[in-house]
Amino acid sequence: MGGAQLELPSGARPGVCVRRSFRAHAGDQPRRPPGPIPVPGTMKQESAAPNSPPPSQSPTPSAQFPRKDGDPQALWIFGYGSLVWRPDFAYSDSRVGFVRGYSRRFWQGDTFHRGSDKMPGRVVTLLEDHDGCTWGVAYQVQGEQVSKALKYLNVREAVLGGYDTKEVTFYPQDAPDQPLKALAYVATPQNPGYLGPAPEEAIATQILACRGFSGHNLEYLLRLADFMQLCGPQAQDEHLAAIVDAVGTMLPCFCPTEQALALV
Ligand SMILES: N[C@@H](CCC(=O)N[C@@H](CS)C(=O)NCC(=O)O)C(=O)O
Numbered sequence: 001m002g003g004a005q006l007e008l009p010s011g012a013r014p015g016v017c018v019r020r021s022f023r024a025h026a027g028d029q030p031r032r033p034p035g036p037i038p039v040p041g042t043m044k045q046e047s048a049a050p051n052s053p054p055p056s057q058s059p060t061p062s063a064q065f066p067r068k069d070g071d072p073q074a075l076w077i078f079g080y081g082s083l084v085w086r087p088d089f090a091y092s093d094s095r096v097g098f099v100r101g102y103s104r105r106f107w108q109g110d111t112f113h114r115g116s117d118k119m120p121g122r123v124v125t126l127l128e129d130h131d132g133c134t135w136g137v138a139y140q141v142q143g144e145q146v147s148k149a150l151k152y153l154n155v156r157e158a159v160l161g162g163y164d165t166k167e168v169t170f171y172p173q174d175a176p177d178q179p180l181k182a183l184a185y186v187a188t189p190q191n192p193g194y195l196g197p198a199p200e201e202a203i204a205t206q207i208l209a210c211r212g213f214s215g216h217n218l219e220y221l222l223r224l225a226d227f228m229q230l231c232g233p234q235a236q237d238e239h240l241a242a243i244v245d246a247v248g249t250m251l252p253c254f255c256p257t258e259q260a261l262a263l264v
Contacts, residue, residue, distance in 0.1 A: 075146050076182035077153070078170050080104055080136035081124040082113070082214075083185075085223045088156075089149040091139040096231060097172040099184070103132035105239055106203050106221075108187035109195040112160045113214035121210035121217035122195065122203055123161070124224070125187035126168075135228060135235040138170045138182050153185065162191035173231070200239065204246035208254050221247065 078099060079087060087094075106122040115121025126134060141149045157163040163185035170182040187194055198206075210217040225244045228237055 073146055074140065074142045075149075076138045076140050076170060076180050077149060078136055078138045078168055078182040078184040080126065080134050080184070081224060082220060083139075084137045084227045087137075087139055089139075089141070089152050090145045091149070092142045092145065093140040095138045095170070095172040095174070095180075096135070097138060097170055097176070098133050098135045098235070099126075099168045099170055099182075100133055101128065101130060102126040102134045102168070103129040103239065104134045104237055105197070106207070106243060107194065107196050107198075108162065108191075109193040110161065110212060110217075111193065112212055113156075114212045114217040114220050115210040116212060119210045120193070120195070120206075121212055121220070122206050123187075123217075123220060125163070125194075126166075126184065135231050135237070137227075138172070138180060157185040161185070161187070162193035163187045164191070200242040201246045201250075204243050204250055207243065208247060208250060218247065 077083070077087075077091075080099075081104070103126070104124050105127045106124055107127070108123050108125040109115065109120035110123045111117045111120045113121070114123055139149075158165075164187070166184050166186045168182050168184045170180045172178065172180065189196065207217040207221050214220075221240075221243060225240060228235055228240060
């Protein structure tokens with residue numbers, strides 16, 4: 001399964017946001033694919049997802065973040081879940097980096113993109129955590145890209161996903177001393193789709209069992225894990241790694257045996 005196409009800036013100083021502790025996973029050293037891979041900022045500019053419904057109403061983000069030159073028509077949007085590998089909106093620039101004071105958790109239910117009403121999938125949100133650090137991608141939108149991106153994300157994230165907007169401080173991996181204000185979509189415990197904490201084995205089981213209009217919940221998990229591996233050893237996410245480990249342990253139980261396959 002192809003992961004996020006990334007080329008981490010060569011010679012980039014490792015981000016200063018390192019988890020306080022993380023389990024050493026024998027196989028979790030980043031698998032660096034052979035040869036350079038285009039950096040998110042050089043990816044072709046995305047168009048709106050073909051399967052996303054027509055935008056319904058103009059978005060009202062919690063804050064506009066004018067550029068240093070005061071231009072209100074410029075905005076950074078921080079993605080830390082499906083947005084790291086499927087932004088599906090036009091942007092002018094992108095940076096790999098992290099936000100401090102938050103941890104990523106698979107605690108939001110999803111009954112559209114990766115689940116259904118009967119079998120809600122699990123997608124990520126940000127949990128306020130003083131020592132937390134969450135890696136992702138910040139996308140810069142400018143000019144008419146701003147309203148188009150916000151209108152699209154309002155439907156994808158807010159209307160269909162239950163997310164709200166929040167201002168965060170983003171630290172680019174290659175310039176952590178030059179942080180940026182960014183808009184993030186966060187699912188709070190007050191939204192109806194919020195599922196909250198569960199054992200990582202239970203979350204893995206739910207992910208293995210669910211699919212929605214954007215695809216299987218397992219794809220969502222593995223593409224995010226792919227992105228995190230490419231961010232390098234300084235980017236660790238114990239919660240994500242534990243769920244991937246649990247999926248790996250359970251997958252044989254979900255795979256048809258040769259005998260079962262012979263019956264099809
Ligand atoms: N807001 C987070 C999570 C976004 C997310 O995963 N949202 C879901 C909505 S429930 C989504 O867009 N899913 C699209 C997909 O699964 O392909 C991010 O910045 O990436």
